[in-house]
Amino acid sequence: MxxxxxxxxxxxxxxxxxxxxxxxxxxxxxxxxxxxWEMLSxxxxxxxxxxxxxxxxxxxxxxxxxxxxxxKRLSDVPxxxxxxxxxxxxxxxxxxxxAHYYLTKPFELEALQTIVRAALDDASQRRAAxxxxxxQARVILLAESACFKIRTLEDAQHLAALLSNLFPEPQxxxxxxxxxxxxxxxxxxxxxxxxxxxxxKEQDRWHEEVERRLGLPEYRxxxxxxxxxxxxxxxxxxxxxQGHGFDWHEFLELDPERAFAPNGRGIxxxxxxxxxxLSYEGSGNRVRAIANGEPA
Numbered sequence: 001m002x003x004x005x006x007x008x009x010x011x012x013x014x015x016x017x018x019x020x021x022x023x024x025x026x027x028x029x030x031x032x033x034x035x036x037w038e039m040l041s042x043x044x045x046x047x048x049x050x051x052x053x054x055x056x057x058x059x060x061x062x063x064x065x066x067x068x069x070x071x072k073r074l075s076d077v078p079x080x081x082x083x084x085x086x087x088x089x090x091x092x093x094x095x096x097x098x099a100h101y102y103l104t105k106p107f108e109l110e111a112l113q114t115i116v117r118a119a120l121d122d123a124s125q126r127r128a129a130x131x132x133x134x135x136q137a138r139v140i141l142l143a144e145s146a147c148f149k150i151r152t153l154e155d156a157q158h159l160a161a162l163l164s165n166l167f168p169e170p171q172x173x174x175x176x177x178x179x180x181x182x183x184x185x186x187x188x189x190x191x192x193x194x195x196x197x198x199x200x201k202e203q204d205r206w207h208e209e210v211e212r213r214l215g216l217p218e219y220r221x222x223x224x225x226x227x228x229x230x231x232x233x234x235x236x237x238x239x240x241x242q243g244h245g246f247d248w249h250e251f252l253e254l255d256p257e258r259a260f261a262p263n264g265r266g267i268x269x270x271x272x273x274x275x276x277x278l279s280y281e282g283s284g285n286r287v288r289a290i291a292n293g294e295p296a
Contacts, residue, residue, distance in 0.1 A: 003048060010031070036052070040074060048123065050078070051112075052081055054081055054082070078122065079100075081101070082102075084104065092256050100265050147226070149226075153186075155181075156181035159181065172273050173274055176270035176274025176275055176289070179267060180267070181226065183267060188224070188243035189223075190222075222242040222243070234291060241285045241286075248287075252280075
């Protein structure tokens with residue numbers, strides 16, 4: 001994994017480099033927004049993650065972030081914004097610009113490690129969900145309606161990859177569907193709460209706990225039902241789990257209060273980026289989402 005670390009303070013760069021000293025990471029640094037953008041926009045360059053300081057001389061972090069999200073080649077790269085500017089309005093500005101992961105200076109070193117793992121893990125899941133063969137795209141476009149049952153995270157990724165071909169922008173469709181399906185599995189069927197997931201992410205044990213619960217007698221026969229139906233120039237997706245539901249209201253928007261957590265942004269991202277509309281029904285174990293437009 002190649003990570004670009006951007007900060008105009010050498011001391012901060014040294015701390016981050018030391019904290020992320022791991023054989024799995026290849027760390028590259030930039031000491032200004034100008035240099036960071038030059039490195040990011042260089043033809044053939046590739047970064048799996050950007051750790052970006054918000055307040056820098058010259059081009060600041062918000063401007064670099066906006067350029068990243070406006071560039072089709074870079075828009076999927078996750079960005080962790082590290083900043084001392086942590087008022088709700090400042091955090092909201094960063095979230096709207098595309099920084100869905102936040103760290104407040106001064107931050108605990110373990111918090112940096114947790115957020116980096118979470119961001120890379122989320123990006124990996126989205127890439128896996130977006131990978132689909134051309135033959136799948138041609139076949140799924142023949143459907144008028146269909147029903148699927150899934151149980152595992154791998155099932156969710158595979159189905160999201162297939163159904164993403166119904167979207168004008170398949171990458172966004174794969175992300176949105178994957179987030180909703182994974183939420184139905186982990187929070188719905190397996191009853192992992194928001195706080196439990198935060199703790200598991202901090203301990204790097206989320207995947208392990210999901211697999212453990214999938215094997216427990218009380219959960220192993222639960223499925224998530226995914227139905228699709230063509231409606232004129234739009235598709236309706238209904239995803240229903242067999243859990244007891246959850247209080248979904250607070251998760252429909254990108255909340256500055258949760259900006260510093262390693263999880264809790266998936267539903268809001270799906271609603272904002274992938275679907276024309278998204279609504280939960282009843283106790284929260286059923287979600288209905290509409291995608292507009294013709295597939296690419």
